[in-house]
Amino acid sequence: MAKQHLLLVVLVASILHATASSLETTSSASNSTVAAAASTVYDVLEQNNLPRGLLPQGVQSYVLHDGGALEVTLPGECNFFVSVAGKRFHFRYGSSVAGVIQSGSISRVSGVRVQAGFAWLGFNQVQRAGDQLNIQLEKSTQSFPVSAFAQSPRCS
Known part of the structure; x- marks a missing residue:
C-alpha cells in the first residue's frame, strides 16, 4: 500500500512537472513571436x-x-x-x-x-x-x- 501511495505521488509530480514545462515552452514561443513581429x-x-x-x-x-x-x-x-x-x-x-x-x-x-x-x-x-x-x-x-x-x- 505504501509503495502504491509513493508511486501515485511520483506520477502526479511527473505530470505537474511536464505540464509546467509545456506552459513555459508555450510562453517562450509566444514571446518570441511577439519579438519576431517587431524585430526592430x-x-x-x-x-x-x-x-x-x-x-x-x-x-x-x-x-x-x-x-x-x-x-x-x-x-x-x-x-x-x-x-x-x-x-x-x-x-x-x-x-x-x-x-x-x-x-x-x-x-x-x-x-x-x-x-x-x-x-x-x-x-x-x-x-x-x-x-x-x-x-x-x-x-x-x-x-x-x-x-x-x-x-x-x-x-x-
Missing part, C-alpha cells in the same frame, strides 16, 4: 502608427515592456536637424531615450531635446494627428508633417 524598434514605431524617423539610425538596443514602456539605447549623443517650412529644428538625443508608446503617441518622453531659439527644451509627448505630428514641448506644442520623419536621420 523602427518596426515598433510603425506598428504604432508612428514614423520610423522619430529615432535616428544606429539604435544599439531597445526594450519594450508590458504596458508600452520603451527604452532605447544609442551609441552616444545624437544631433540632427529637421527642416520644415524654411525653419530648421535642431534635435538632440541622449544615449538613452525612453517613453511610453501607444498607438499614435509616445508619452513621458525622456532623453530628447529640441532647440527653440537659444533654449533647449525637453518634450513630453509626440502625438500623431492625421498627417501631422504634434510634439508637446515644455511650454508649447510644435507641429511637424509626418513626412519630415519618414526616414531615420543620421547623427552628426
Whole structure:
C-alpha cells in the first residue's frame, strides 16, 4: 500500500512537472513571436502608427515592456536637424531615450531635446494627428508633417 501511495505521488509530480514545462515552452514561443513581429524598434514605431524617423539610425538596443514602456539605447549623443517650412529644428538625443508608446503617441518622453531659439527644451509627448505630428514641448506644442520623419536621420 505504501509503495502504491509513493508511486501515485511520483506520477502526479511527473505530470505537474511536464505540464509546467509545456506552459513555459508555450510562453517562450509566444514571446518570441511577439519579438519576431517587431524585430526592430523602427518596426515598433510603425506598428504604432508612428514614423520610423522619430529615432535616428544606429539604435544599439531597445526594450519594450508590458504596458508600452520603451527604452532605447544609442551609441552616444545624437544631433540632427529637421527642416520644415524654411525653419530648421535642431534635435538632440541622449544615449538613452525612453517613453511610453501607444498607438499614435509616445508619452513621458525622456532623453530628447529640441532647440527653440537659444533654449533647449525637453518634450513630453509626440502625438500623431492625421498627417501631422504634434510634439508637446515644455511650454508649447510644435507641429511637424509626418513626412519630415519618414526616414531615420543620421547623427552628426
